[in-house]
Every structure is written in C-alpha cells, then in structure tokens.
Amino acid sequence: MSAPISNWTVLKGLPLMELYAASRAMADGPLTLAAATLLRERITPGDRVLVLSGFLMRGYDLPETDGPIGAAVLARALALGFGAVPVGISEDSVVKCMKTCFATAGLIPAGVEDLDSGRNRCALLGFPVDPAEAQDAASALLDRFKPTAVIAVERPGAGSDGEYHGGGGFRISSFTAKTDVLFAEARARGIATIGIGDLGNELGMGNVAEIVRANVPLGDVIAAELKSDVAVIANISNWGAYGVAACIAAMSGNPAAFHDRAQEIRLIEACVRAGAIDPVGGQLRNFVDGTDAETNAAMVELLQSLVLLSQREAANINKYQDSWIK
Template sequence: MTVPVPEDQLALIGRHIDRLVTVEARISPTSRNVIVQLYEAACAAQGGGPLSMRAAEQILTHLGPGKTVLLTTGAGDPRWLPAGETDGPPGVAALALAIHAATGAAPLLFTEAPFLANLAATTLAVGLGVREPEHALTTGYTTAVLPLAHDDSAEKQAARYLDTYKPAMVISIEKLGPNPQGVAHTSTGTPTAGDRARAECLFDLAAERGIPSLGIGDNGNELGFGLIAEAVAKYKPNGASLCTRVKTDVLVPANASNWGAYAVEAALAARVGKPEIMHSADVERRMIEACVAANGADGSTGRHILQVDGMPAEVSCAVVTMLGCIVRNGLVTGFKRAF
C-alpha cells in the first residue's frame, strides 16, 4: 500500500516543479518577461500555488477507474504549421499516459483533423496505443485520437462527445481559444485561420454541465487564460486582443505548454508516490522526433526540426530529467548523510 505523502512535502516539491517550468527560455521577444507574470497572476486568482499540485489534486479528486477524461490540443496554420506544432502533442500524450497510470481513467484525445496524424504518432511514441474509441475506453494504456470541428457543427459535436463519453474532466494543453469577439489569435496577435478547431465548445458545455476543467498554456491565447484576462492584457504584447475569453477551473501557465503538462505529470507522480509513471528524457526526444516526422513543426520558426517553441529538443529533455529528479529526491524520507 502506498504511504500518503505529507502535504508540506508535496507543497515543497510542487514549488520546485513550478519554478523549473516557468524559467523563461523563449526565442520570441513577444514572450519575454511574460510567463512569470502570468504564473503569479494565476496563483493569485486561484488562492495560491503551487499550481502543478493544484492540478494534480484536481485530477486525483475527479478521475479513477471507469472514468473518462478528454484532452485537447491544437495550434497551427495552413501555411506554416499545417500539421500542428511540436508544442502540445507531446504534452497531451505524456499527461494522458500519466493520468491513466495514476488513476486508471481512460484518456481520449482531440485535435484538428489535419493534426490527427501528428498527435497519433506522438502518442504512440510515449507508449500509449491508438485504438477506436470503444476499445480505448476498456483497454489499458491505449487512447483514441478524434477530430474537432472548425465550423458551425462544433456545438452539436461537443454535445455528442460529452453525451457519448461522459467525461469526468476536460483538459486543454496548447489549444487556442477565442477572445470575447469570437476571434482566436496566434501568440503574436495575428488572427488564426478559419479551420481552427472550436474546442471552446467542449469547454463551454462542460462548464454548463459542471464538468471540471484544466487549462495549460504559455501565452494567454490558450483555453483557460480567460481566468486571468486582465494580466494577459497587461503583460503580454497584444494581450488585450489575443487573450481567450475561455476560463478553466484550474490554470497552469508555463514557459512551454508541454512543460506545463510535464509539471502536472510530475506533481501527479509525487502525489501518488510513483515517480516511475513519469516519462524519461529518451521518451521525450522520441516524442519530438515522431511529432516532426508526422509533419509537426517548431511553433516559433515554422521549421520541421527538433525544437519546441524555438528551444532545442535537448532543453526539453533536460527539463524532463530535472523534473524526475525533483520528484524522486523530494519523496525521499529518512536520509542521513554519513559524514
């Protein structure tokens, strides 16, 4: 039987996790001196941090065997990012696997139709099998990768998905959402193309039905940041126009959305006392390679290279290694130095 980890010990681990994933290492000037400000605003809006632990607690409260969780991602552009980014799919895949390992819940993944191959390849790279939904719901360590509509059918589709799969929770990782005028934007403030999947319909309906939600992002234009819209407008260039209106119950800002997902993964591993459910640096690199091989591109440069938001894959691999060390060493009790 797993011995419960004391809350003060978890809080300390969570603070270190959050500090790591909010270290700024972005290439774009529009992302500089932003993420720490958004993180602090998110802490204030949610009664304090660490936010990774808050998200992990939310997951463990609402998910378990026989439950379903819907995870969505998707940021792209027909010209520069036709199959989506390298930021988002790895985060969704890793967190989906960790949630299943920690809770037994069945994860189902959603994205734009042109991004399905990217997300499926990345998901296989982390070690989750891809099946038809009816099989994924009852087969361990598998998932389904499903399309989200970009047109007026999105609302009916969202209702159908919620009615069919009856999720106990919905999670967004690097999924662009609309502002109050109904327009979604890139991180530089450019309106997105018309084929953006309208995942907000899932989250709007989930909120109406009282289904808990978690948002993870890095710029303020992703689902969830409506919770701190004033801070996005204040600290992010073009923030007043690009900030999404969509709020989530829990919001985790990070330097890259993948990193935010890995932070929640790490906090979840700490809360259940099982650091082995976290993915390794080798798996991280394998995911990024699979993502790029499936036509995914670096979101900062638009190039099909092993980068995430302008950061070499080695950086994300190092973050994954450090998160693992924070959790493993943070869970140690009774250690006494011999000299």
C-alpha cells in the same frame, strides 16, 4: 516550468511571472500541484478524460511541436497514475500527429468501442471547425464519454471578439476547430477544466485575460476569454503539462507514470516526423518554441529526479516534519 529561458519568452518580453503569480493566487498554491490535485479528486479508474491540443500554423495546415507532446505526456500520466482513459481531441488534420505522440508516449490507440478492452488505451478524435457542427459534437462527446475532466494543452482560445488568434494577432478561426464550445459546455456541466498555456491566447487562459490585455504584446487582441478551474502558466506549454504529469506520478506513487529524458527526445523526433513545426524557427526541426530537444530533455530529467526523490525520501521528510512539533 515557468523559468523564462526560451528565446520566445525572452525576445517577446512576456510578463510570464506576472501571469503565473495571478493564476497562482486564484489557485491558492503552485499551479501544477493545484491541477494534479483537482484531477486526483475527480478521477477514478476507468474515467474518461478529454485532452485537447494542437495549434495549427497559418498557411501550413500543420501543428506546432508545442502541445501534442505535452498532451501525450499528460495522457500517459493520467493512465498510469490514476487509471484514466484519455481521449485526445484536435482538428482532423492534427489527429495523425496526436496519435503518433500518444503512441510514442506508450499509450495504445484504439477505437472508441475498444477503450475498455485492455490497459493504457487511448482514443484520438477530430473536432469540427464549423461552429454549428461544433455545438452538436460537444454535446455528443460529453454525453458519450461522460468525462470527469477536460484539459487543454496549447490549444487556441477565442478572444473577446469571438475569433481565434495567433501570437501575432492574426485570425486563425477559419481553420481552427471550435473546441471552446466543448470546453464551455464541460464547465456548464460541472466537469473539471484545466488550461495550460504560455502566452495568453490559449484555451482556459481567461483567468489571466486582464493581465494579458494589459501587458502581453497584442494582448488586447489575442487574450483568450474562457476561464478554467486551474490555468497553468508555463514558459512552454509542454513544460506545464510535464509539471502536472510529474505531480501525478508523485501523488500516485508510480514514478513510471512520468517519462524520461530518452523518451522526451523520441517524442520530439516523432512529433516532427508527423509534420509538426517549431514555430519560432519556422522549421521541421527537433525544437519546441525555439528550444532544442536536449534542453527539453534536461527539464524532463530534472522533473524525473524530483519524482523519484519524493518517493525515496518520503519517510525521511515525514519524520523531519514531525520533529518540528516535538
């Protein structure tokens, strides 16, 4: 998931593998596996998990395609694999896009009061832009849902100056929901936190902030400050979420918890129809971070094959490992 093949990563010359290596050292193992393991340890069926996403494009009031799709795929895996009840969180203006993605992934949007009325339910809620309102909203959400995990997928994270920044160093605080407040309060309460990002200005990427400041263009301005229990570094944030979702599907023994190639293409198409923009191309097109739908689908197909292989070959792998000690 960290293969530097998108034009954003290559053209910007991002030190993706340095960021990955640093975060992996902190997690003491592969990042997607570490994140999935943490979630398996914390989640029991019926638990609420908050999934934060949506990165609004300056001047458009529309989100990137990177983020909502990955959030939906991961929410699906949490529901089908671990029996969790995902609650998507974003700006009010992004809730429609998030809802479209979650539904296209196969989940069933419901009102908060109806989350336990059937299988594979989810809820989508807006979060305040105003900092004072955000503090009250964060406490209310955590008190109400009592989530066992909070996950940020391509979600803006505030820098050392307290401001949110786009990749170009410009401020986006005036229209960005203050989800840092929610993430920080979750950490203070001992709730598991996972951040998934691809540049370093995303929520939960504080684990690698020093490397971002030193090596990423404009890193001294954009580096996000808040840390997470596991910071998943990926070439495209959606891909990081896919990696975690694939691990969940394998761990749970339910390959259906991970989506397939055809569904990936449907997700990208639905996300764009809901108004999401490819930020690299600056267009309403079926791309994510400058990478076309077919390339994204190929990555999903590869992951799906690994999930299936892990189930089909589990017995042979165990026997092979046992043969080492005989």
